[in-house]
Amino acid sequence: MTKLEELIEKLCPDGVEYKTLTELFDTRNGYTPSKSKEEYWTNGTVPWFRMEDIRENGSILSKAIQYVSESAIKGSLFPADSIIVATSATIGQHALIRVPSLANQRFTYLVLKEEFKEQLDIMYIYYCCFKLDEYCKECLNQGNFASVDMKKFLKFKFPVPPLEVQREIVRILDNFTFLTTELAAELAARQKQYEYYRDLLLTFKSNESTILNERTNERTRA
8 A cells, every 4th residue: 555545544534525725715817017108127036937938838838938027016926836728728727836826817817715724735736726726627608719617717616635645645746756857868868869869870971972083183193
């Protein structure tokens, strides 16, 4: 029996409670500050996240590609350790944002409610959101522009096992993530090595260049 199985048997033998997204989180939409106001986009100190950040830097983020000024903030920043979920355009992506931030309107922020901060490990929530990504793809509004049906979105249910169980799940998945990253790096290195030797083995001196060299040598001797 694994440690996780032991914890589940000990701490939640009768099953695990599920809570809806709207029970656990406050939700707010991201936004794009007005492009017509230059001061919003000059000397920025506030990270403003877009899909490009996830594509280039992964799904746990502390730095943004682009920053905006504090004058661009409507109300208050979204707090550190919030989750952004793509609910329009590119559906099926999310990220854990480790710093106070803003994001564009393609994202919905999930901000854990105060009463659950001692009950939920944010990394556990981050991993659960991979299932939320798949759920979002199944809950699209009909139309030309892809968007998630937000009524269904708010009904997504998260399993809430005891904190000790959550942390063991996180430990296991972190290890898998590390091993997968190491394997990807090894495969990338092997691919470069393969391409080098492939190109080396398939590179030959052409007959044409040899003939030209011979004719040049003949003219020189003449």
